[in-house]
Amino acid sequence: MQSSTVSTPEPALAQPAPVRRLLSLDALRGFDMFWIIGGEEIFHVLAKTTGWAWAIFMADQFTHVDWNGFRPYDCIFPLFLFLAGVSTPYSLGSRLERGDDRGAMVRKIITRGLVLVLLGIIYNNGLFTKSLDEMRFPSVLARIGLAGMFAQLIYVYVRNERARYAVFAGILLGYWALLMLVPVPGFGAGNLTMEGSLVGYIDRLVMPGRLYKVVHDPEGLLSTLPAIATGLLGVFAGTVLRHKNISDARKLRQLALAGVTCVALGWVWNLVLPVNKNLWTSSFVLVAGGWSLIALSLFYWIIDMMNWRWWTFFFVVIGMNSILIYLAGEVINFEYASHYLFGGLLHIFSKPVQAIGAVLGFLAVKWLFLYFLYKKKVFMRV
Known part of the structure; x- marks a missing residue:
């Protein structure tokens, strides 16, 4: 990982920069990251302070379902992984066509994936922990790193598109x-509850440290397998766009x-295999991938x-340093900076306006931080 000053902006993704940029890709990545870095709080605060029916409805859409089912917020994470896949034909396709050393590419792909795993561990636990048992090893960054890595390796080694x-x-x-046929001790085969699923059992059996939900981790080991398919969906989309x-x-x-086809097939599959983000079920891959x-x-x-581009700059600034802003919240107190800059001004308004203003100020500080880096052409490359 390095921060560098370069002449041409490059994407902050778990793969090399594409040869030809798609502004829509950067804008969509930034749009996705906007909700990850706190955009959803706008609706939650509006719902809490106003009681407006539409705000309550929107706030509910920006929460995860408890187990089975799907809401728009459940698509935020898989969309990011999907977009990493979209970049792959741009970043690797031309190099493969030129006959660049495939071994060198593979080493970079694997190194990048493992670095993201390490960053995820640090993000979860900090640099210093008391014991191995207290550490959480699965993470969002590890899921992106491993699933993206294997999707890229498939792209490199499986050159026939039909074979992919x-x-x-x-x-x-x-x-x-695997989910339906492999029995879990004490629960049997085909149990898709948090405690009884094969996913949770594998996590408890082989994962060191602690699990996010004690008996299950939504970014655990086995559920990384279908996440590779999410990355491959992005690869398929990128292949079409690059053609x-x-x-x-x-x-x-x-x-x-x-x-549309993926969404329809996913909901048909839901009749026998529930759409479930925690298990990252095959039906969930299709529904989330279809919406992506x-x-x-x-x-x-x-x-x-x-060519309607006037509105994209706000999101492009976020998308160009997506990994950096995801990590930055662990070392930079953006909330304190927002209160320092805007707290005095907001104090003169009513409580609801203060609450909304605090969220908008928090997001503004994050965006201005990214804008400063953008103007300096400083981008985090993993």
């Missing part, structure tokens, strides 16, 4: 078979149709086809 689709289908079907012999209109149709494809289609149409 076969790998994708094999992962989803194989994971379904030189397909018109923009046809690319848009293919992405949108694929998205639809979101990418929309951003691609608006930004890269219609």
